[in-house]
Amino acid sequence: MPIYSVVGTQWGDEGKGKLIDVLADSADYVVRYQGGNNAGHTVVVGDEKFVLHLLPSGVLHPRAKCLIATGVVVDIPVLLREIATLQAKGVATDHIFISDRCHLIMPYHIKLDELKEQSHQKIGTTKRGIGPAYVDKYDRCGIRMADLFNDNILYQKIKENLSHKNLILQHIYQAAPFDADLLFEEYRQYADLLRERVIDTRLEMQNALHNEKMILCEGAQALMLDIDYGTYPYVTSSSPTVGAISVGTGIAPQHIKRSYGVMKAYATRVGEGVFVTEQNNDTGAYLRNKGNEYGATTGRARRIGWLDLPVVRYACQINGLSDVVMTKIDVLSGLDEIQVAVAYRCGGDHPTRNIPADLSYPNADISAVYETFEGWNEDLSAIKNYHDLPPACRRYIEFIEDYLQTPLTMISVGPERNQNIFKNGSIK
Numbered sequence: 001m002p003i004y005s006v007v008g009t010q011w012g013d014e015g016k017g018k019l020i021d022v023l024a025d026s027a028d029y030v031v032r033y034q035g036g037n038n039a040g041h042t043v044v045v046g047d048e049k050f051v052l053h054l055l056p057s058g059v060l061h062p063r064a065k066c067l068i069a070t071g072v073v074v075d076i077p078v079l080l081r082e083i084a085t086l087q088a089k090g091v092a093t094d095h096i097f098i099s100d101r102c103h104l105i106m107p108y109h110i111k112l113d114e115l116k117e118q119s120h121q122k123i124g125t126t127k128r129g130i131g132p133a134y135v136d137k138y139d140r141c142g143i144r145m146a147d148l149f150n151d152n153i154l155y156q157k158i159k160e161n162l163s164h165k166n167l168i169l170q171h172i173y174q175a176a177p178f179d180a181d182l183l184f185e186e187y188r189q190y191a192d193l194l195r196e197r198v199i200d201t202r203l204e205m206q207n208a209l210h211n212e213k214m215i216l217c218e219g220a221q222a223l224m225l226d227i228d229y230g231t232y233p234y235v236t237s238s239s240p241t242v243g244a245i246s247v248g249t250g251i252a253p254q255h256i257k258r259s260y261g262v263m264k265a266y267a268t269r270v271g272e273g274v275f276v277t278e279q280n281n282d283t284g285a286y287l288r289n290k291g292n293e294y295g296a297t298t299g300r301a302r303r304i305g306w307l308d309l310p311v312v313r314y315a316c317q318i319n320g321l322s323d324v325v326m327t328k329i330d331v332l333s334g335l336d337e338i339q340v341a342v343a344y345r346c347g348g349d350h351p352t353r354n355i356p357a358d359l360s361y362p363n364a365d366i367s368a369v370y371e372t373f374e375g376w377n378e379d380l381s382a383i384k385n386y387h388d389l390p391p392a393c394r395r396y397i398e399f400i401e402d403y404l405q406t407p408l409t410m411i412s413v414g415p416e417r418n419q420n421i422f423k424n425g426s427i428k
Contacts, residue, residue: 002257003215005242008222009315011231011269012039013295013302014262015327019410020057020218021417023260028213029065029205030058033248034238035220036073036105036133038126048089055082055096057218062092064216067201068099071238071248073133074145075105076190098194099201100146103137104187105129106158108165108178115173123234124271134237136161145198148191155184202250209255217245217256223315224269231359234273242319260409261321263312265329265396268293268302274359276368277305277341291331306370308341309403314355316406323409323424326400329393330413335375338396341368342403371399380413386423397423 004023008014024030037053052059054074056066068074083093109129117127125131136142141161147154159180166177208215219240224230226239238244246253266287269275278284284304287293293302316324332338343351344366351369359366376390383389389397389411401408411421 003209003217003245003251003255005217005219005245005256005259007219007240007242007259007261007315007319007321009261009263009312009319009321009324010222010267010308011224011275012220012222013268013270013293014222014264015325015412016218016262017052017057018327018412018415018417019260019262019325020216021060022410022420023216024058024061024064026214027058027061027064027216029067029208029215030056030061031067031069031201031205031215031217031249032056032072032220033069033217033245034071034240035236036128036130037075037078038128038130038236039220050086050089050091053082054079055086058216059086059093059096060091062095064095065204066096067204068097068102069201069205069249070099070101071244072099072102073105073130073137074098074102075110075129076187076194080190080193097197097199097201097204098145100144100198101200101202102145103133103142104145104147105133106143106161107183108162108169109133109136111169111175111178112165115169115175119173122272124273131237145194148187148194148198151184151188154188155180158184158187205249205251209251215255217249219244223318224311226318229314229318231273232357234271242321258322259319260323260325261312261315261319261406262325262327263307263315264327265307265332266291267305267308267311269305270295270300270302274366275303275305276344276359276366277308277339278303279305283335286335287331290334291328306339306341306368307400308368309400310341310344310353310355312400313353313404316404321406324401324404324406325410325412326397326408327412329397329411330380332375332393332396333380334377338373338375339370340373340396340399342371343369345369373399381419383413384421386411386421389421 058064059066109132112132113129114127143157169175221236221240225236242259287304347365374392376392378390407424409424
């Protein structure tokens with residue numbers, strides 16, 4: 001049985017959680033492979049809304065084992081709170097497991113992230129400590145989940161890290177240092193709380209493939225926040241691409257057979273960085289309010305823009321997407337005109353569909369080339385059949401599909417798991 005993957009094609013917040021929830025109904029495993037609790041996946045079931053930051057979005061399906069794989073950085077208190085919140089709502093959690101190779105987000109990572117964001121180096125992070133945790137991972141001084149079960153190693157690593165981190169805190173930021181003994185006592189207690197959940201997720205997935213189980217891998221964030229291919233430096237600290245699945249899980253790439261890219265019918269982003277199609281005007285305010293565009297993790301108001309097709313095309317190419325899923329098409333209802341970016345104009349150059357490495361250079365000398373479409377007023381939320389959509393809406397969708405040269409398999413017309421139109425056959 002092959003691996004299916006779900007990734008974002010814009011700047012995140014496209015609605016990946018909903019698609020994962022739809023697909024997880026048939027999955028034996030749902031796997032997070034990168035990022036940390038800077039993600040925010042929202043799943044609506046009836047009148048109940050679940051906002052997941054660290055746990056895989058398939059957690060609401062108890063038949064599927066939910067794995068937090070090696071490439072994820074884990075804030076243990078956040079993990080335990082998310083599990084406790086689900087348990088309080090009557091959701092089973094005994095199917096959640098964590099890789100013994102996951103790196104930990106420590107309290108000093110969070111403090112350093114907060115302090116750096118308050119300084120002149122602000123890039124708009126969620127201040128969750130994700131970047132500093134990945135820095136320690138690649139600096140080879142990180143603390144891993146397996147270290148919780150060896151007191152000597154855990155204490156030594158905490159002490160060695162604080163010998164350096166406390167100097168930065170005290171002498172660069174004039175902040176209070178951390179106490180190694182207190183931190184050790186806190187974290188050694190987590191071993192007993194997590195002992196039954198910490199496993200070798202790579203081996204678990206390898207055995208699952210051997211036994212022809214269906215595995216669904218979900219990315220956090222999206223292509224334009226990728227550490228290499230996003231709007232650097234205003235990006236996340238990992239790679240939310242299909243290619244990163246192999247690195248984050250330890251499973252060879254030939255097992256990945258179908259890759260879904262999720263795109264919003266318009267564009268949003270949070271934090272700093274270039275946003276070529278941004279609409280900081282009444283149209284942007286309309287879409288923000290109608291689409292409830294506020295961060296699931298931070299509550300921040302999202303920046304709003306017209307759909308940027310060069311960005312989505314770029315994501316299709318890098319990820320090798322087999323399918324695209326469009327969300328929030330219903331939010332566009334009520335607009336007289338809808339614009340879509342089809343190219344960029346950089347200075348006096350001819351329009352290009354390519355995404356330059358530095359979108360901010362030369363400053364303020366890049367603009368979008370738009371196609372304009374007739375809007376529609378109909379309520380789409382109850383539509384189940386593609387041909388029942390308003391003609392103007394279908395023209396918009398078909399133009400996008402033709403531009404991307406990738407099938408638009410599912411169109412979401414509302415937040416609930418059953419508000420979907422399947423355009424090109426089965427999603428599974």
